[in-house]
Amino acid sequence: MDGQTERPARDGEDGATRRRLPPAERRQQIVDEAVRFFAEVGLEGKTRELARRLGVTQSLIFNYFATKDELIDAVYEKVYIGRLSPAWPERLTDRSVPLRDRLLAFYSEYSALIFEREWMRIFMFSGLAGASLNRRYLEHLGDVILLPLLAETEALAQTDAPPKMEDVWNLHGGIVYIGIRQHIYRMPKPAKPQEEIARAIDKYLLYFGIDSEN
Amino acid sequence: MDGQTERPARDGEDGATRRRLPPAERRQQIVDEAVRFFAEVGLEGKTRELARRLGVTQSLIFNYFATKDELIDAVYEKVYIGRLSPAWPERLTDRSVPLRDRLLAFYSEYSALIFEREWMRIFMFSGLAGASLNRRYLEHLGDVILLPLLAETEALAQTDAPPKMEDVWNLHGGIVYIGIRQHIYRMPKPAKPQEEIARAIDKYLLYFGIDSEN
DNA sequence: AATGTTATTGAGCAGATGATCTTTAAAAGC
DNA sequence: GCTTTTAAAGATCATCTGCTCAATAACATT
The missing domain is CATH 1.10.10 (Arc Repressor Mutant, subunit A)
Structure with missing residues (x-):
């Protein structure tokens, strides 16, 4: 009768539920x-x-x-752990794919990972506390994602003023802020976050005169 | 001898410095x-x-x-208190001034007020704690600054796709993120924040085909 | 069914923490 | 200079908090 479903399962009550886990x-x-x-x-x-x-x-x-x-x-x-997949640097620099598609793919997957209450809040708590892991994460993000992204943008930019690291941070920040609003400030979630991300990316690309085919 | 400069001013020592303030x-x-x-x-x-x-x-x-x-x-x-001056809604909607100039003026002044470690961090701490003042502030910001900004953008937009509130939030978030990086994550301050703000604004305006003269 | 192992409990400690209350002394009034 | 007022200190309380350790009982082995 209780081969698999062990224990009286007296839920709600305290102490009686189960004991002695591996x-x-x-x-x-x-x-x-x-x-x-x-x-x-x-x-x-x-x-x-x-x-x-x-x-x-x-x-x-x-x-x-x-x-x-x-x-x-x-x-x-x-x-x-595993919040920054090691595959991304390579995929972000694969010039056989238009930059817009690369950006869309990256931020689509990345936002799915970070627009999560637990991650967002613990990241913020640890950031405020000055945790070294937090600093290392951001450094890593800069080195491994944003810096390559800057290089890709430079390679395609049609403008005389060259793209700067700050532009990449601005793109990134604008997107991350969607999650901050939702999970830190508990504001309502945008109807279609993916669409807002796409618009942010298009704003970025347009500013440097990069066509969606490139 | 000690008419104005009362008290031994025995600094560093504890307890002896001064007492009985109004x-x-x-x-x-x-x-x-x-x-x-x-x-x-x-x-x-x-x-x-x-x-x-x-x-x-x-x-x-x-x-x-x-x-x-x-x-x-x-x-x-x-x-x-006083972080959101009541004069701004009016100044932001003054169409005798080009929108770009209005945005530059607003974010120049606003960033000077909020890119401040104490404000940034207490705002974030209170946001994480779910303080009602925090929610009210953000609602107020949306109603009194961002919503009017959306209307101004709509009035000048040359694109078929209309501007959305999310676009304004994206502009705002990208700018605020400069302060978050600096004061929450303690990353180095950008060399010229005002310039980065200007670029963010120009990205925004360009996306809606708004010329800097309008 | 009896036994041994060890995951879990329960009681408790030392220091911290928000808050209270009595005592002390700095400054104002005379 | 003496008195009055009251800001500030000092002592202390009740509770909380991270953490310890000896006692208990769940499960595996036989």
């Missing part, structure tokens, strides 16, 4: 909930409240993480 | 330091640390503010 699984469960929790309330969220949400004692958390900082590092790692 | 003055001194303090460490900064920075006992703070939340409200008020 350590790796429990650890992951804690990190997953911590991501949600800290994203919501900030990195100063209390471990007791996190334990309550997990339906677990507070001391259990310290069985898996020596300190709260260590837990926060695990949260950072989980959230930051 | 209440209004002391209150303001506390709020001023609290703005700096909370902007730096976040709204969860401890009252004891704030008191230490003020060279004053912690209990004194509670002589002027019943609760910490009340102090934070005072900080919000001080920081949010």
Whole structure:
């Protein structure tokens, strides 16, 4: 009768739900909930409240993480990891594809990854806290995405005034700001974010006289 | 000898510097330091640390503010107030001036007001905390600045596709992002922010085929 | 079914934290 | 110079918070 569906499943009640998970699984469960929790309330969220949400004692958390900082590092790692795919630099510089299409593809995929409440908020919290991972991420983004993007723009620009790194940051910032409005300020989500991204890209390309066929 | 320059001025030492200010003055001194303090460490900064920075006992703070939340409200008020001058809506819609000039004037003045570490960070902290003042500010900004800006753009746009509110937000976001990079992420300040703002505005106007004379 | 392993609990500690209240002393009035 | 007023300090409280550790009980092995 209860071969697979173990445990009385007495939900809502505390303490009775389930116990004794394999350590790796429990650890992951804690990190997953911590991501949600800290994203919501900030990195100063209390471990007791996190334990309550997990339906677990507070001391259990310290069985898996020596300190709260260590837990926060695990949260950072989980959230930051894989956010910048290593395939993009190459795809962004593939000149057999029109730049507009490359930009559309990149920001379509990238926005799907970052327009996510948990990422947006933890990124902002960690940025405000001056976390080194945050700085490294932005440096990496600049080096590996935006700088190549500048080079691609330069190669195609029809204007006498050359594109500058600030122009790329402006394009990037205008797009990221969509997510900031939605997840940090909790303003309503635009009806068609992809369309707004496309318009931002077209504004950028038009400014440098780059045709959509190039 | 010490007619005006009262007090031994034994600086650096604690407790001896000065005492018994007029209440209004002391209150303001506390709020001023609290703005700096909370902007730096976040709204969860401890009252004891704030008191230490003020060279004053912690209990004194509670002589002027019943609760910490009340102090934070005072900080919000001080920081949010006067950030959106009531003169702008009128100036932004003055069609005797070219739209480009109006935009340049607005964002020149506005950026001078908001590209300020204290404002930027407290705005972000309060936004993350879901403070109602933050939401109201953004609503107000939308109604009183961006919406009129949309109307002005519509009136001059030469394109068949009409300008959308999202375009104005994109312009705004791209500019604000300069300040976010600088003060939230602590990245280096652009060499000439005003120039970058001008370029952002020109990208915007060009996209709608609006000439700089109009 | 009995046993051993160890994930989880429960009780608790030391220091921090917002807030209170009594005491002290700086400045104003006389 | 003495008194009065009240800003500020000092001591302290109740609760919270990260963290520890010994006791318990869930699951695997036999």
